[in-house]
Amino acid sequence: MKILVVGGGAREHAIIEALSRDEVTLYVVMKNRNPGIARFCEDILYMAETEIEKITDWAMEKGIEMAIIGPEGPLEAGLVDELQEVGIPCIGPTKELARLETSKSFTRGLFEMFDIPGNAKYAVFHNMDGMREWLERLDEYVVKDDGLCGGKGVKLSGEHLETIEDGLKYAEECIIKHGSVVIEEKFVGEEFSLQALSDGFTVIGSPLAQDHKRAYEGDTGPNTGGMGSYSDHDHSLPFLRPGDYEEALAITQKTCDALREECGVPYKGVMYGGFIATRDGVKCVEFNARFGDPEAMNVLPLLESSFLDICKAMIEGNLKPEMARYKNKATVCKYIVPKGYGVKSLVGAEITMDEDDITKMGAKLYYASVNEENGKVFTTSSRSLAVIGIADDIFEAERICEKAVSSIRGEVFMRHDIGTPEALQKRIKRMSEIRG
Ligand SMILES: Nc1ncnc2c1ncn2[C@@H]1O[C@H](COP(=O)(O)OP(=O)(O)O)[C@@H](O)[C@H]1O
Ligand SMILES: [Mg+2]
Structure with a gap:
């Protein structure tokens, strides 16, 4: 084929x-x-x-x-x-169905119209009328540009927006850029990604993963496309409760059904939901209309069944849950990125590595936005290499990943904290404080 x-x-x-x-x-x-x-x-x-x-x-x-x-x-x-x-x-998806990702107001509206659980209190603004009152009413809020922004269109009160004036100013910028802005309640909890495959009727889940958006260790620094991610052997995550996975999948299934009704055609592709586990259950932050990057690397290497067969079934509309079988392994993915990435990347720097060595250590190497010229590999402005450790538990996967990156040389950096016991413990503790 x-x-x-x-x-x-x-x-x-x-x-x-x-x-x-x-x-x-x-x-x-x-x-x-x-x-x-x-x-x-x-x-x-x-x-x-x-x-x-x-x-x-x-x-x-x-x-x-x-x-x-x-x-x-x-x-x-x-x-x-x-x-x-x-x-x-x-x-x-087609352009119309891809609004699931490309328009945050569309998806919030879909949730509301079809009474899908996990929605945020939200309002869409096309001008500044009533915005100040809405911000005051929400107290803690999130301002979302209503168009594609490469992961840089969302700002949170208390993090990027200090005052109501900051919120108003940023929302106005969004309106100027894309004509509308979504302002919604801010959820408190831990995020996770569920990448589901859809033939437009049936959705099937894959192992959950958690991405790390901030450029520097300890979740500090500018937002990026994602510095790395991990997944666990039981396909849930250590800070989640039993039932969280099912809740997120049920939201995804309802969204798939709503899309079909609303648009009149089935959605065929990946429905990648960004969720937050909160005190009040699982909430939806957004949907993307494709695999996550890095999260694709947490699930696709674990797939035991045929990805081609799954794709064919998505197109034919006869997808069955048993078609996707994933190994019960944990994964840790870390991105190697150009020096300055997140602020101003060093473009055109050579990166060297020993691929055989990486494989011998039980890790996998995936090339990202690099450019090969005359057998040499150079950085571009985006992420360079993804290295994935796979093992029975997250800590072992993390150790394998760290050993494997040691042969990589160049003017690059990475986050060493992703998937470490300390980082995980922090998330488990935070979640148990939130949920009591
Ligand atoms: N309602 C919300 N409550 C808390 N945090 C949020 C909320 N919406 C978004 N965020 C945070 O902002 C990030 C980016 O928002 P998201 O909706 O995923 O947009 P995008 O990926 O297009 O930038 C999320 O990963 C999450 O950390
Ligand atoms: Mg997102």
Whole structure:
């Protein structure tokens, strides 16, 4: 089967690796040369992932039979609509269905309309009328830009916004940029990600993971695309209670059903829910319309069943829960990023590593936004390499990950605290204080 994968990061490297366990011929669209991806591919189109017409022409020329869209940009640009128009089925929603991710007001409204549990108290503003009163009423609040912002559009009271004036000012900026802004209640608890696969009727879960957005250790510094993540052998997380997973999956199933009713077509692809476990149960922060990056690396390497079969079933609409079997292993993923990442990345710095050594230690290496030239690997402005330790428990996975990164050299940095006993203990303690 000829499959097109759109995207050139570590998430797409993991997707391609999962697909390559079956008989497939892989084609990829990416901006830079990702050497991890390139070695799996029959052919590569070097291009921005949002060039939807050019990508569609190329896919037709190559006789592509199925496409998998990695990042959100092309979903928003309508790549799935274009590909479906010429008869290429896709893993990933159409532009209309992708509003699940691209419009936070759409998703909050969907929750409200279909009475889906886990919604926040929220209001959508198109101008400043009544905003001050709403902020005062919420006390602690979150201001969300109503468009795609690459993880940089959300600001929280008490963290980024000190005063009501700060909140008003930021909300106004959002309105100027995207025409509207969502202002919602701030939940208190620990976050987790549930990446579910959907054929538009049935959703099936995967192991939960927790990402780390802040650039520096101890969850400090600027927000990033994600510095690393971990998952546990029981597919839950150490700070959660029994039932949290099921609650998040039930929210996802209801959202899938609501989308089908609202848009009149089934949602085929990944529904990646960001959740917070709070004193009052599981709350939904947002949905994304694709795998998480880094969280894809916590689940896809554990998949024992065929990812290709799952993708086919999503397209045919006969997905069954038993189709996705994941190993009972823990994973820790840490990103190696260019010096300055989060503020101003050092672009074009060479990175060296011993891939055999990394594999020998039982870890996995996924290339991210790097560029290979003449057999050498260079940084771009985004994350460089993801290293994943896999073991029976999180601490062992963390140790494997740390040993494996030791051969990586260059002007780069990473967070060593992800998945350590100290970091985990802090989260467990915090959660038990919140929930009593
Ligand atoms: N209602 C909320 N309560 C508490 N924290 C929130 C809330 N909404 C968002 N956040 C925090 O802000 C981060 C980014 O918000 P999110 O809705 O995931 O947007 P995006 O990923 O598009 O930036 C979340 O990961 C979470 O830490
Ligand atoms: Mg998010």
